[in-house]
Each structure stands twice: as C-alpha cells, then as structure tokens.
Amino acid sequence: MNMTVNGRDVELPDHVTTVRDLLDHFKLNKELAIVELNQSILDKSIRDDAALSDGDRIEIVQFVGGG
Template identity: 80%
Template sequence: MKMTVNGRDVDLPENVTTVQDLLDHFQLNKELAIVELNQSILDKSTRDGAKLTNGDRVEIVQFVGGG
C-alpha cells in the first residue's frame, strides 16, 4: 500500500491495514502518539482500529519528555 506519512511517500507491507498496524510498523508508542488521517485528528478511543487505504495521508506526532 502506498501512502504519505509525515510528508514522505512510503510503501507499506500488506499487513499494515489499520492505524495500530502503522504505529507498530514504525515502532511508535501508541500512548504518546497523536494521529491525523486525511486531515482529521483521530480520537484515541477509536484511532487504533481506523482502516487505512491506498493513497491516505497520515501525520503522526509523538510527544517526548525532556527539556
């Protein structure tokens, strides 16, 4: 599947079909991630099961500690 993630065109394996799969693929902590799918910020309660399709545009912001 081809999509744009954080402004970069990427080819993803066939097993990446949901936002949870995408976060796992990039080894991101889902508790710290905010996900925007096609210009809509996803609610954390439903985000993980959101289906991805070819051509989607995803932005992922992950909060980190520090100063």
C-alpha cells in the same frame, strides 16, 4: 500499500491495514502518539482500529520528554 506519512511517500507491507498496525510498524508508542488521517485528527477511542487505504495522508505527532 502506498501512502504519505509525515510528508514522505512510503510503501507499506500488506499486513499494515489499521492505524495500530502502522504505529507498530514504525515502532511508535501508541500512548503518546496523535494521528491525523486525511486531515482529521483521530480520537484515541477509535484511532487504533481506523482502517487505512491506498493513498491516505497520515501525520503522526509523538510527544517526547526532555529538558
């Protein structure tokens, strides 16, 4: 499946079919990630099970601590 993630065109394996799969694929902390799918920010209550389609545009923001 081909999509744009954070402005980069990427090809993802066939097993990546939901946002949860996508976050796991990129080894991102699901608790700290905010996901926008096709210009709509996904509420955390539905985010993980949101289905992905070829050509989707995804933006992922992850908060990190520091000082």
